[in-house]
Amino acid sequence: MNTIDIIVPDLPESVTDATVSVWHKNIGDTVQRDEVLVDIETDKVVLEIPASADGILENILEQEGVTVISRQILGHLTLKDHNSSLVAPHIPEKIPTITEQIVISSNEKPFSFLSPAKRRLMSENNTKQEELSEEGINRNSLPKANYIENTIPQSVKTQDHIRCEQESHISFVESRSEKRIPMTRLRTRMVERLLHMKHTTAMLTTFNEVNMQPIMTLRTEYGESFEKRHGIRLGFMSFYIKAAINALKRYPEINASIDGAEIVYHSYFDISIAVSTPRGLVTPVLKNVDTLSMSEIEKQITLLATKSRNNKLTVEELTGGTFTITNGGVFGSLMSTPLLNPPQSAILGIHSIKERPVALSGKVVILPMMYLALSYDHRLIDGRESVGFLVTIKEFLEDPTRLLLDV
Template identity: 55%
Template structure:
């Protein structure tokens, strides 16, 4: 019995996609729910799992091919007919990985688990009751399974797709051409669009980070013990930005044709660098989140970005963007606006510098701030005032708690 493998339904506003990586080759055996291929759009990467156990018979569309929704990309020769009963074969945690069984899952539980998680449960004879999910809404992730196996003393090897042997020996004056990814192309288009369609200016200021560094040093252990997440700088940045946006609604607005749209909510985009390129997932309703919720949300978005697991909903929306080039050592930059937003805040490296404090020269941990904004919507008074407000909140973070 031959099963056709189709391109999944593409997200709204996405016309086509590209076959990114085949994890199996013709003749390879495949297991149900095992990832066959990654389909790349200009927003997200879609994993296409095997619908049945069998053998990959033929690949119709090779890597780099542009495909449409529901297009045939491969065919699998099934080893079992759908609907036939499967027999649960008990397998110990030390058994050979070739001996597998089907985990007993209810229909509801099965639908909430990813294909990789379902396969790992089946391979290692694990029950859901023994697992505590750390994903969104308490969902079980592959990391949860790896952690449990490690706790039980099982050595778990994570299989990675075999790299292609296309490495070139770089002799003197050699070249290598690599096609741009769809995400890289889209980022380039949006950056050019921002520069060509906005009256973009950048204003700078600097902030003394001594108070925040002192707070983190004093409470980081207590914070992590209570909330299970490290206290970083980003939660302070987000809190300060939200309070500044409340005071300067023009910065939280956008231009739509000949109208100005003022947003009464605070969805903040976070610039995340990935191997595929720059993405800006959105942390929503930041005004309702505490420091711990912000740190957890940022970590979750960053991990999903690095793993290529961001969904379209994670990337859409956002009223204002924060980019932190300081993690790479950047001392100062002029960030580019993320349309249709009106402004973006650049954070930079915290560096000890001599500054004047009460007529005395002292060494302080200083950081430059850069606010790029659309001058069609935001005037100089609002942009400078917005940046100074952020500076004041960061230099005296107790104001964030007192709302003063």
């Protein structure tokens, strides 16, 4: 029989190690070529390691939770010879339960002729067969409640009462139990980056509010036609991104970053979109967003969000980004102060759209309003740029025709 190694692939250049996340197969399982054997988790993505050939999982060298590096052997796969069939590795037999051990080790005569209820009762109360009267041995008779009650010795009844009290106490204790699980590498790395950002930047947050009625009217009027033509719903995010791109062009400091003692101004617009996943928050990047139409933006967002939740993002899709947009409104957030996504210098927070009474032309009216929040690094961005940036986004969203005319 031939065996092959299950090896950690070459990790991306910025990743030094990984953690064995989940083994999808157990020792002895038959696997097909290209079937996923194990997932390994890096600081950025989850990598799937498939089987390189048909075979049987012979052993597992690195268990879940172990840190591994590039080209490290995780286990072995037994291949099929041309003249022989696959033979699974030896797996220990199932260890009998305590009840099964009592029955197996007992020197008493087998009592298979007793009814299932009597056999179970005898096993649970450790009652010997001799303690049953001949009346109960009739294989054609069914146990009666009073017979069973009279058959069990008083000592067994007392023990059963104590056992019930113990089980009740255990049940109460279990209801107050705790569960400890290690943090995922993604969340651990995210915590490290956020703490580093908090201690190395001068972060401030400024707010504004926007009347979303023009955008909502536009979506109501053209939403159905947009979906029929492009095969994708017209969401709010494409408006937010388009407005942000136009504002970034007017305030290039918001799209810049600090590298040591230098300021790096980016002539391109790669927008990171914050997406919540079971593993933590990830920020896939929309590249060159200024060249995309609104339908292309909506399709890219849907694709990246789906890949994020299915752990299918690549390192390239998570790398870069000059500005971040996070939409806490999908979870019901009314207002927040989003944290920077280093090395970026600013992040835009979008929130829930709520109807509120506002003053309009000297009158109080009910309008769908939304708060905007811009967190920024004050080392690079001053108050004038931050406030002007938010006001520009507000103007574009409250009058969407500005997006077309760039005014």
